[in-house]
Amino acid sequence: MVDSDLHTNLTIEETYNGIVSEGHRKKYAQFFTPIDIAEFMISWILRINPATILEPAFGLGIFSRQILSYNEYKSTPIIGYEIDQLMYDWAKGLFSQYPNVQLINDDYMFNDWDRKYDGIVCNPPYLKFHDYINIDVVNEVEFHSGVHFRKTSNLYTMFLVKSIMQMTEGGRASYIVPTEFLNSDYGTIVKKFLIESKVLRYVFVVDFNCMAFAKTLTTSTILLLQNDTNTDTVAMISVSDPDELKEYQTEIDTNTYSSNMLCFQHKDLDPRAKWSVYYRPPAVTVSSRLVPFMLFATVKRGIATGDNDYFTFNRTKAVENGIPQSCLIPCIGKAQDVVSQVFTGEDFKQLLSRDKKVYLLDATQEANSSIDAYLKLGLSLGVNRKYLTSKRSPWYSLENRPPSDLWIGVFNRQKPRFVLNDALVRNLTTFHCVYLNKLIDKDRTLFIAYLLSDVSIFMLESCKREYGNGLSKLEPNDINKSLMPDIFGMSDATKQHINRLFAKYLTVARNNEPDVTIMEQISNIIYDTFKIVRFSQ
Numbered sequence: 001m002v003d004s005d006l007h008t009n010l011t012i013e014e015t016y017n018g019i020v021s022e023g024h025r026k027k028y029a030q031f032f033t034p035i036d037i038a039e040f041m042i043s044w045i046l047r048i049n050p051a052t053i054l055e056p057a058f059g060l061g062i063f064s065r066q067i068l069s070y071n072e073y074k075s076t077p078i079i080g081y082e083i084d085q086l087m088y089d090w091a092k093g094l095f096s097q098y099p100n101v102q103l104i105n106d107d108y109m110f111n112d113w114d115r116k117y118d119g120i121v122c123n124p125p126y127l128k129f130h131d132y133i134n135i136d137v138v139n140e141v142e143f144h145s146g147v148h149f150r151k152t153s154n155l156y157t158m159f160l161v162k163s164i165m166q167m168t169e170g171g172r173a174s175y176i177v178p179t180e181f182l183n184s185d186y187g188t189i190v191k192k193f194l195i196e197s198k199v200l201r202y203v204f205v206v207d208f209n210c211m212a213f214a215k216t217l218t219t220s221t222i223l224l225l226q227n228d229t230n231t232d233t234v235a236m237i238s239v240s241d242p243d244e245l246k247e248y249q250t251e252i253d254t255n256t257y258s259s260n261m262l263c264f265q266h267k268d269l270d271p272r273a274k275w276s277v278y279y280r281p282p283a284v285t286v287s288s289r290l291v292p293f294m295l296f297a298t299v300k301r302g303i304a305t306g307d308n309d310y311f312t313f314n315r316t317k318a319v320e321n322g323i324p325q326s327c328l329i330p331c332i333g334k335a336q337d338v339v340s341q342v343f344t345g346e347d348f349k350q351l352l353s354r355d356k357k358v359y360l361l362d363a364t365q366e367a368n369s370s371i372d373a374y375l376k377l378g379l380s381l382g383v384n385r386k387y388l389t390s391k392r393s394p395w396y397s398l399e400n401r402p403p404s405d406l407w408i409g410v411f412n413r414q415k416p417r418f419v420l421n422d423a424l425v426r427n428l429t430t431f432h433c434v435y436l437n438k439l440i441d442k443d444r445t446l447f448i449a450y451l452l453s454d455v456s457i458f459m460l461e462s463c464k465r466e467y468g469n470g471l472s473k474l475e476p477n478d479i480n481k482s483l484m485p486d487i488f489g490m491s492d493a494t495k496q497h498i499n500r501l502f503a504k505y506l507t508v509a510r511n512n513e514p515d516v517t518i519m520e521q522i523s524n525i526i527y528d529t530f531k532i533v534r535f536s537q
Helices: 012-019 022-027 035-046 062-068 085-094 135-145 155-165 179-183 187-197 242-254 315-321 345-353 369-381 438-452 454-459 476-480 492-509 516-529
Strands: 053-055 078-081 101-104 117-122 167-178 200-206 220-226 233-239 262-265 284-286 290-292 297-301 328-332 359-361 406-409 418-421 431-436 483-485 532-534
Touching: 012 085, 035 062, 035 117, 035 167, 035 220, 035 242, 053 062, 062 078, 085 101, 117 155, 135 155, 155 167, 155 187, 167 179, 179 187, 179 200, 179 220, 187 200, 200 242, 233 242, 297 438, 297 476, 315 369, 418 438, 431 438, 438 454, 438 492, 438 516, 454 483, 454 516, 492 516
Parallel strands: 053 078, 053 117, 078 101, 117 167, 200 233
Antiparallel strands: 167 220, 200 220, 233 262, 284 532, 290 483, 297 431, 328 359, 406 418, 406 431
16 A cells, blocks of 8 residues: 655655755765656565665655555665765655654765665765765775776766675665666676676666656666576666656566567676667678778877866957967867868868857967966966866976867767868867878778768767767777778779769868768768668667
8 A cells, every 4th residue: 555645745856956056966966866767666676575675875765755655664674874964954854754764874885884685775876086086985895895996987886886785685676877887998897796796687778868867967777686596687678768667567576578678698798898789789780891990090089178268269368368379279179160071271260250269278389478477367267276287287288189180079969970170170078089090091081981971970879878868978999999891891993983972072061062962872882882781779
């Protein structure tokens, strides 16, 4: 039976968000779990009738509120950890009538390692290493578990490892975490731990286009875990909407697997691989030979200034501060300033005439009173004390990153794009730099044509990392490690045909009249030559 005390109060989180500042909520990574997802997660642990329950990141107790809404669990002992004093005080008030709920105002990561629980349910804090001094946490986890995390690991992965160690025999845990660890380098450690502990039962990836967490840019994955030896099967499921989770409840309750679930044994999962290959079909299949991308090009991130507002200039700002032209480097800082796949010198002039910020300060070129005054302004603003600038000597010196042959967008809401840097200007981190290797000098045009075609983007589909609201990201190393069709092995006649088409495309593109039908022809030639079959995502 369901009781209505706490179950009907669905505006607690909204009230909190309306009163507590965004800065405070961001500091403690306070993103609240939607009630339908919370209900799905607790159903997993309640199925075994747990005698003890743990909420490691209690927040306002959405999971405990749902648990207590069932009469049979009103007296079940629940332990909750909440590090934020303000939120702890709110939660204490909410649960004051429940003596079985013990709230502890302390850091979960440094407490309670020896105690075990039948049921654990958690939405852990999503804090990156530069937002949280986690070296002590890394050492704590390594001491108790033997798992050595990188200092760049996100805090939620260490929450997960600790909770796995606290499951009783036969106990269950339910975690909701960002999807990125499934497809990132730092996630390799925790994926290895999941495989070796053999507790992973279900992985539900909530599609990034529906955003499980309002106003966040992270995708959501629900992990259902059980500490037993009843099965070695791991089911991977990608859902397009949280409402679809209910459709799998019967299979979960009866230990059966529908055709929509992709099932694996723990030994079949590779912790080093991007797990998107397990829960999402590939974007392409290729019947012909693939070769490493890095044989022909190297991808590096753009210039990171540490403070773009301070280091970037338009004409107006340069004149106002008396910065000489010799100290200004042409540089693109925003993706929206590049509208075509071929960025020309004329495009740069147009941005300059519109007073866009297309210059980067190089204060090491010469010393004069204007430069000295601007550097003093930077000191007064504390620019020298920021994360990147504080590690440079002098603080205002920037990376020596020469103009690259092409760019590729870092964050993308639709599909990423390669851009030919015809103007040979530098770029900030909004784009990655693509440097062509000398190995392909004689086939340079052919390779650029491939990169600007749709084929290159489809080949990178499995490399991207998904965030919320359709946002995806490409990392330099992911592109460098990717594969591509061996376009250099095509017949001379096919290569010449592509080169002729691309030369025609460049002519019209440089006149600001790009003909997309030409690039479609090039794409289709490559698709047909290599028998590449595309799948919709």
